[in-house]
Amino acid sequence: MQISSQSSPQRAAWLRKLYFIRAAFSFAWVGLAFTVARQSPAAAVVLLVVYPAWDALANLLDMKMTGGAKANPTQMLNAWISGLVAAVVAISFALGLHVALILFGLWAIVSGVLQLATALRRRKDDRGQWVMMLSGAQSALAGGFFISQQGSAMPVAPMIAGYAAVGAVYFLISGLVVHFRKGEV
Secondary structure, rough: OOOOOOOHHHHHHHHHHHHHHHHHHHHHHHHHHHOHHHHHHHHHHHHHHHHHHHHHHHHHHHHHHHHHHHHHHHHHHHHHHHEEEEEEHHOOOOOOHHHHHHHHHHHHHHHHHHHHHHHHHOOOOOOHHHHHHHHHHHHHHHHHHHHHOOOOOOOOHHHHHHHHHHHHHHHHHHHHHHHOOOOOO
């Protein structure tokens, strides 16, 4: 099923559901990063691969439900880049954690800019996009921070968990905005 009508109640319901699912996933990811990943480097590696992989899947689902690749080129690009980064981050751990952190930072920058572009394109037709604009901008800034922190003694999983927690809050707020403003145009 594809929901392509720009102002349809089904589209608003889809975005609300997507934002709530993304918030729940991110909150769960944060919980695992602060608990399991602190005790297990292998779990930390898995979490750092899963996060961009999940972003790729979420972008593909959203793109499919809201008009397809032609109507959502920024999401298509974001899905491809996120999937590629998940694979490259997995491989990069053989080179060291600092390389994985640089790659994750670069991904956060590019993914944030693409999220910002998607939200800008959607802002007239879909509620909650101002929050997604903030989220995209924050992601790009956080990516720069990750790159600047490579080589520091700060544990990677908890550092990125803070980023994921802020993202979870942004998705939750967007879902609530869509939910409570669904009748407005």
